[in-house]
Amino acid sequence: MELPKHAFFLGKIVPYSEAKVGVATHAFNYGTAVFGGLRGYWNEEKKKLFVFRPMDHYRRFLNSCRILCMEFDHTPESLTQLTLELLRKDNYQQNIYIRPLAYKADEQIGVRLHDLTDELTIFAMPFGQYIKNDTSAHVTISSWRRIDDNMIPARSKISGAYVNSALAKTDAARAGFDEALVLTQDGHLSEGSAMNLFIVRDNVLITPPVTENILEGITRRTVIELAKNELKLAVVERPIDRTEIYICDELILTGTAAQVTAVSRVDHRPVGSGEMGPIAETLRKLFYDVVRGNNPKYAHWNLAV
């Protein structure tokens, strides 16, 4: 992976090599940081870089900050503006990933959230596909359970919480799968290691509600809107049982990194026909058009750099 060129760090944009923290930093020791993840899509015909739904990402980011008792003067607008400044300096002409990160910056010992200094950094780097097999992924149901809202809230993108995702992902990858699905403590489908999930049953798109220890995904929200508006599908948010994914017609994973991924097998069982289904295929086409800034109806989601 290519390194970022610059970073917003301690209040200004600096060369990436200068954006460094000490080993005693609180966030590094205790996982007391929150992050976001946005994509910028390069549109070759328009010769423009479009950032996808930055205001929604930064709204969620600031909510994540609140959960960790972080206080910033920033607004979604000011963070979007900072991101634009950074990206203009970077001048990428390819697809990128943008990572805002807020962290407890003090270099001292002591587990807590209060009476600490909060800092903010943002950097961006070239980024391509995240799941190689994104039209026929083979996933497993992880033996790791999803963290619970009363343990480490999944609706906040807390750095330390991603150990839960990493445990599930590594076991799945080492066992030869493309991704892991995780269950809640009471055995319902929650989400993937870093993506939300949808199933299709009898032409209804079903996804776990936000109370199933999921991250409230921006791509999830996007897919719900596209499915309702463009495919005229019924979308239902309700708990999903494990065995429903053995009998569903389609299984789809969504996320900024994963984009819209079609799953064709779960633990060696075929999903539906065992090949990408029509709803996944249509949603993928729509999504890739929308994020590249090629669909005027959704142009309000694309911020040109």
Ligand code: PMP
């Ligand atoms: N769940 C988890 C655990 C994630 O890390 C992500 C990626 N941010 C998602 C879902 C998808 O969210 P989004 O569509 O906002 O990227």
